[in-house]
Amino acid sequence: MPLIILKQDLEIIKKHIAEIFPYEACGALLGIIDGNDKKITKVFPANNKYRKIAWDAFEIEPKDMLEIDKLSRKNNIEVLGFYHSHPNHPAIPSNTDINASWPYYSYMIVSVKGNNLEDIADIKNYLMPDKINKPLSEEIIIAE
Template sequence: MANLILLKEVGEAMNKAAIDAFPNECCGFFFGHEVGEDRVVQEVMPVENSKEGDQRRRFSIDPKAYMDAEKHALAMDMSLLGVYHSHPSHPAIPSEHDLKQAMPWFSYIILSVEKEAVKNTTSWQLDEARKFKNETLKQL
């Protein structure tokens, strides 16, 4: 299985977004390049959680924010590699809802966060059978 490599500032930006949003879920996109089998994440784009209702348990991203992310990737000559979101006071394991909405190819980063710190970060990708497989996540 390929590695997903996060630059230090990228990991820090995701952690900060998760802590700042607590007890709500944060969400956003990340960009970078594929290097052989690996993916190197170079930039993070926090996005407003547009879920109407309980944002402690759900997140949603506005379609126009998605369009902006695709445009940004093209403008910066990077790939839109995936989506991150936090699980406040819950493990960094994808839920049924995460699975149902997932797209092929994207990496899905999940941060398990408590009030003052991120406890664990994982990344997942759909396989051919539409099941999540854990990606190896490396933080530089």
């Protein structure tokens, strides 16, 4: 199921990730399932509970999860996935990512090398159907 995201929403994610570098940034992807598409209509840059220089530890702070929950109810949308960054590491799921994953969600991983938008090195999106098989790549379509 391709993930469709507006260019402006992807910009919000890129800015958040570049700003937080060298720390790992994370956030939620909200929207609707429309036929065979996951349409992202709102991105929520969150605070990482693990505020340290780590490329493979992220967890959205509980108060942000509450906000995300409220936002989805108010707008009649749902959490379709999460994004997080891999500072100075490739956009490939770590073992920690796989172990912390849920089958339903899309996981967007952004590789970043510095504090500028040009330092965004790679953006990939995965489904992690279980903890035994390899994550599956899921297409990202950027809409204007």
